[in-house]
Amino acid sequence: MDFNIIRVARIVMNVTDLNASRDFYVNALGFIETESDGQHIYLRGLEEHCHHCLVLKKADQPGVHSIGYKVWHQEDLEKIERLFKERNLFTQWEEAGKQRALGRVLKATDPSGMPLEFFSKMETVERCLQKYDLYKGARIQRIDHVNCMVPDVEKAVAFYTDELGFRCSEYTATEDDRTWAAWLHRKPSVHDIAFMNGEGPRLHHVGFWLSDPMSLIHSCDVLASMGYADCIERGPGRHGLSNAFFLYIRDPDGNRLELYNGDYLTCDPDFEPVKWDINDPRRQTFWGHKAPDSWFEEATEFIQQESGLPVGQSKAVLAQQKPDFVT
Structure with a gap:
């Protein structure tokens, strides 16, 4: 493997009411609201130095736009793109600044149809790990x-x-x-x-x-x-x-x-x-x-990155849908 995916780093998902979501995520759960606008709320945890780990996007109905992974080097993005192209999987570049706080992003779709994003740069902010006065929820x-x-x-x-x-x-x-x-x-x-x-x-x-x-x-x-x-x-x-x-x-x-x-x-x-x-x-x-x-x-x-439409779903290969036991 000649590239280094560090970790899962962010999720972008729809919510229908930003104010109701703010009350739940910020006031009840204790996320830090890094910033917001009329269409988005950018949230992070108390120990995180990256701008956000969760983007709540205003929409008419729920849906997940992407699972984002942070990589070690910018060069890793080109290597991952080659791999996805070799497997005939969707890829698309998004230049730095297109999404708030993100550098250059490689958008891709995995073999299951899930929308992914890979990036190496995100704006950093103050960590709140020892700001115990901000701990709530x-x-x-x-x-x-x-x-x-x-x-x-x-x-x-x-x-x-x-x-x-x-x-x-x-x-x-x-x-x-x-x-x-x-x-x-x-x-x-x-x-x-x-x-x-x-x-x-x-x-x-x-x-x-x-x-x-x-x-x-x-x-x-x-x-x-x-x-x-x-x-x-x-x-x-x-x-x-x-x-x-x-x-x-x-x-x-x-x-x-x-x-x-x-x-x-x-x-x-x-x-x-x-x-x-x-x-x-x-x-x-x-x-x-x-x-x-x-x-x-x-x-x-999930929501398709190419069209903005819901990702098509298929039935499970294995017949068993949940554990079979009696407690």
């Missing part, structure tokens, strides 16, 4: 990962590991040893992106890192006190897979977020992926309780 620290529903997980995993240099930390297998889901990383943690079997491609959730498990509990109290209790979909709990504490919530437009803390290092070259049986109840929640059906059925559609 969930006290969001940084973007951690994305999880996507795709119709063919094995195809997606092969492209990201063989072509883009991602490594697998953990995966879920069916009874006939097919890969039902996989967690892939570039940074030395459990994942930057996960793929799960389902109709897609669709964005299942964006995960944000919190400083400690009690921050998840505090988030529930804040959400409930502000009238957002119905936004809590699942948790808090501990995953078996990844070992992390989690809380899944839905924003006012139904976009799913995971508040996340407590996974582990994966940087050793001899680290072996952890295999989970899809029907092991400890896999999704170490304490054994099931996720709601909405967690396996509902997700946000």
